[in-house]
Amino acid sequence: MRNPTAPLQTGRRAPLPERQGSAAARVGAGAATPGGAVFVLVAVLVVAIIVANPNFGDPGALIRFAGRTAPIAIAAMGQYFVIVSGEFDLSMGAVVTTQVVMAGNLIGQDESRIAPVMALMLLVGTAIGVVNGLVTTLLKVPSFIVTLGMMLALSGLVRYLTGGAATGNPVDAFRQIGRGGIEDVPVVDIIPYPLIILTVLAVLAVLLMRRPYGRSLIAAGDNPEAAHLSGVSLWWLKTRAFVLSSLAATIAGIILVGYAGVHPSVGQGYEFTAITAVVLGGVLLGGGRGWVLSAAAGAFSLELLFVLLTSLGVPSTWRDTVQGLIIIVAVAAASRAWQVGRRPRRTAQAPHPEPTASSTPTPDPGTTTGEK
Amino acid sequence: MRRRTIRAALASAAALVVLTACSTDDSLDEPDAVDSAATEGGEATPTEETEASEEFFVQADFDSQDEQRSATFEGDEAEPWLQYIDGEMTDTSEFESEGGGKKACFANASISNPWRQTGWITMNQQLEVMIENGVLSEMETRDAQDDDNTQLADIDYFISEGNCDAFIISPNSTAALTPAVERACETGKPVVVFDRGVQTDCATTFIHPIGGYAWGIDTANFLVENLEEGDKVVALRILPGVDVLETRWAAAEKIFEENGIDAVDYFTGADPTEIKKIISDELVQGDVQGVWMDAGDGAVAAIEAFEDAGVDYPVMTGEDEMSFLRKWEETGLTGLAPVYSNFQWRTPLLALEKIFAGEEVPAEWVLPQVPITEDERADFLAANDGMPDGHYAKFGGEDLPGYPQVWQDRVIP
Numbered sequence: 094m095r096n097p098t099a100p101l102q103t104g105r106r107a108p109l110p111e112r113q114g115s116a117a118a119r120v121g122a123g124a125a126t127p128g129g130a131v132f133v134l135v136a137v138l139v140v141a142i143i144v145a146n147p148n149f150g151d152p153g154a155l156i157r158f159a160g161r162t163a164p165i166a167i168a169a170m171g172q173y174f175v176i177v178s179g180e181f182d183l184s185m186g187a188v189v190t191t192q193v194v195m196a197g198n199l200i201g202q203d204e205s206r207i208a209p210v211m212a213l214m215l216l217v218g219t220a221i222g223v224v225n226g227l228v229t230t231l232l233k234v235p236s237f238i239v240t241l242g243m244m245l246a247l248s249g250l251v252r253y254l255t256g257g258a259a260t261g262n263p264v265d266a267f268r269q270i271g272r273g274g275i276e277d278v279p280v281v282d283i284i285p286y287p288l289i290i291l292t293v294l295a296v297l298a299v300l301l302m303r304r305p306y307g308r309s310l311i312a313a314g315d316n317p318e319a320a321h322l323s324g325v326s327l328w329w330l331k332t333r334a335f336v337l338s339s340l341a342a343t344i345a346g347i348i349l350v351g352y353a354g355v356h357p358s359v360g361q362g363y364e365f366t367a368i369t370a371v372v373l374g375g376v377l378l379g380g381g382r383g384w385v386l387s388a389a390a391g392a393f394s395l396e397l398l399f400v401l402l403t404s405l406g407v408p409s410t411w412r413d414t415v416q417g418l419i420i421i422v423a424v425a426a427a428s429r430a431w432q433v434g435r436r437p438r439r440t441a442q443a444p445h446p447e448p449t450a451s452s453t454p455t456p457d458p459g460t461t462t463g464e465k
Numbered sequence: 466m467r468r469r470t471i472r473a474a475l476a477s478a479a480a481l482v483v484l485t486a487c488s489t490d491d492s493l494d495e496p497d498a499v500d501s502a503a504t505e506g507g508e509a510t511p512t513e514e515t516e517a518s519e520e521f522f523v524q525a526d527f528d529s530q531d532e533q534r535s536a537t538f539e540g541d542e543a544e545p546w547l548q549y550i551d552g553e554m555t556d557t558s559e560f561e562s563e564g565g566g567k568k569a570c571f572a573n574a575s576i577s578n579p580w581r582q583t584g585w586i587t588m589n590q591q592l593e594v595m596i597e598n599g600v601l602s603e604m605e606t607r608d609a610q611d612d613d614n615t616q617l618a619d620i621d622y623f624i625s626e627g628n629c630d631a632f633i634i635s636p637n638s639t640a641a642l643t644p645a646v647e648r649a650c651e652t653g654k655p656v657v658v659f660d661r662g663v664q665t666d667c668a669t670t671f672i673h674p675i676g677g678y679a680w681g682i683d684t685a686n687f688l689v690e691n692l693e694e695g696d697k698v699v700a701l702r703i704l705p706g707v708d709v710l711e712t713r714w715a716a717a718e719k720i721f722e723e724n725g726i727d728a729v730d731y732f733t734g735a736d737p738t739e740i741k742k743i744i745s746d747e748l749v750q751g752d753v754q755g756v757w758m759d760a761g762d763g764a765v766a767a768i769e770a771f772e773d774a775g776v777d778y779p780v781m782t783g784e785d786e787m788s789f790l791r792k793w794e795e796t797g798l799t800g801l802a803p804v805y806s807n808f809q810w811r812t813p814l815l816a817l818e819k820i821f822a823g824e825e826v827p828a829e830w831v832l833p834q835v836p837i838t839e840d841e842r843a844d845f846l847a848a849n850d851g852m853p854d855g856h857y858a859k860f861g862g863e864d865l866p867g868y869p870q871v872w873q874d875r876v877i878p
Contacts, residue, residue: 146749148749148750148751149749151749154749157745157773157774158745161741161742161745252577261788261853261854261855262765262854272769272773352738352741353736353737353741353766354737354765354766354769356735356736356737356762356763358735358736358737359736359738361734361736399742400746403743403746403747404750406729
């Protein structure tokens with residue numbers, strides 16, 4: 094067991110078996126946690142939309158939907174790293190906008206500039222993350238404030254560069270990243286590149302969360318003091334989380350330039366969409382609980398919700414209200430589930446503990462959702 | 466917009482309510498242009514009433530703008546920025562002055578959309594002419610960045626410390642800016658209001674194109690002519706609550722209803738991501754035969770959504786922005802480019818020239834507003850060859866110094 098929080102728990106109860114119950118039972122138990130329930134929510138929403146609008150069940154329509162949701166899911170995964178470590182990244186939307194405007198202005202119609210400008214974009218993304226991270230951790234400014242400041246600084250920069258209005262789109266070859274896909278695929282017709290990018294990044298994110306870095310990050314979010322005492326370098330840990338977040342925003346930006354084109358409103362509100370998606374995915378605000386793929390699933394459920402409202406023909410004037418209410422309810426339910434879901438389990442496990450003297454304790458069920 | 470977002474953020478770390486807050490977030494990436502259909506005739510009219518009834522539709526304004534579409538305009542057709550509909554004139558003999566070298570003070574709402582940016586460039590080139598011919602010595606400009614309070618402060622600064630000989634005001638919003646315009650009038654110096662209006666007729670002249678209803682009538686009639694009864698039209702609207710955008714939609718909606726067109730409207734914030742999502746979802750729902758826009762910003766994204774879904778192009782109305790005109794030609798779709806005459810940005814300075822010469826000017830200076838049809842498109846594309854995507858075809862600056870380079874470089878002054 095590599096989770097540094099585990100030692101804290103051993104004093105209170107005997108070691109638990111590494112696995113409980115059959116695979117099916119464990120999937121069921123996982124689905125009962127907020128981080129798992131979001132996958133159920135996604136399924137329910139997909140079914141609901143198909144009932145309201147059978148055309149949505151067409152594989153081609155589904156995959157296009159998945160493709161266009163990819164940048165939001167990528168941003169949500171980036172935001173997850175920051176939130177699970179107990180911080181916030183409010184600069185995300187501004188980073189997306191900055192990158193979109195940069196791509197528009199610097200690439201223009203010149204294909205040979207694509208590679209260098211993309212490298213520059215990633216560099217800028219990294220730099221923003223480093224600044225966010227270092228100011229938060231070393232100068233001890235709350236991340237809320239740091240990233241808020243960063244958001245304003247970047248928005249001002251964009252406003253200065255563009256005057257607040259759209260500029261021309263960059264060359265089509267660059268936009269293919271966000272707009273194109275592998276064509277003539279049987280059944281689904283097209284596999285959008287953004288979906289492929291999302292899949293690759295999701296695999297990488299899961300692997301990263303299984304490595305010591307990921308475990309330490311969750312530990313730092315759960316109890317920074319304990320993580321610090323166990324030898325984790327908090328500033329470096331969290332700085333890397335901020336870098337991952339702004340890199341995710343950069344990639345989302347690259348995709349969005351392709352998908353939508355250059356406009357200073359692209360990316361606006363992305364930070365809140367990402368945070369909402371993360372919370373809908375059952376990740377605890379304040380850190381320490383949650384699974385990275387649940388954050389991505391949260392993004393999908395959020396977008397599905399919007400599609401459902403459209404399918405049901407909710408008038409445009411009411412749409413925002415309905416969205417707001419549903420989101421509050423969903424998140425309230427999720428946050429209660431973390432508390433309610435944990436308490437009975439703890440008492441229920443108490444009688445069990447005699448068994449199998451496994452020397453590797455499993456962490457608290459809450460955190461195990463991150464390791465299934 | 467930013468300020469709102471921040472406040473929302475602070476209010477809700479949980480970030481939930483916020484999501485709604487930002488999607489409803491309005492205004493600041495303001496739409497094109499807002500005139501003041503509600504203040505037609507300069508009277509302090511029905512904003513309250515219309516808001517109370519939650520209807521932005523005033524039949525009388527609809528009718529008068531409908532008529533104005535075919536009205537005869539006084540003046541030279543080659544200089545539409547000086548044309549006007551015959552009506553009440555303001556006597557400006559009290560402002561007549563031999564000296565020249567006046568200082569103009571311009572309180573601008575913002576330059577935060579391509580329409581305003583194009584107009585702002587044109588205005589600066591016109592200013593060069595005015596300075597050269599000695600009418601003006603300089604123009605001091607304050608940009609309110611879409612903020613009523615900032616613009617109120619700007620105008621008060623001009624009144625008390627600006628040392629201004631004349632005021633040009635492009636109001637950010639109708640009701641909020643009314644008192645400031647009145648204060649400017651009280652100085653006894655000429656006041657020129659253009660684009661969006663205010664609820665007072667104290668200004669020397671109020672310059673604007675015909676208005677939102679005319680836009681709605683032109684566009685909706687075009688779609689009705691080119692579609693069948695029962696066809697689906699997706700209406701993409703920038704944001705709610707801005708009177709001129711609302712009147713564009715109010716007029717169009719009425720005509721769609723009368724002709725059995727199934728129109729559904731969405732707010733996009735001019736965000737191309739939103740636009741693309743909306744169209745994609747609608748295309749999954751069923752066929753979409755028409756697209757109506759209350760401003761052309763984002764038209765390309767809407768067209769691309771049809772391409773991405775691999776379906777036929779819709780019948781569409783955009784705006785005279787170059788990006789739309791080019792995409793329109795490239796795709797060959799059936800379309801119309803309504804115009805909210807960008808050349809009106811020249812008129813305020815030319816009006817000052819007349820005012821200081823003691824020539825009378827129209828009290829309400831209604832400029833022509835003529836859409837670009839498919840037949841005329843090629844001419845406008847050729848005339849604006851090399852202009853950037855955010856440029857507006859009817860910018861009306863061809864005879865100004867710096868043409869075409871200044872508009873091609875599009876460096877915001």
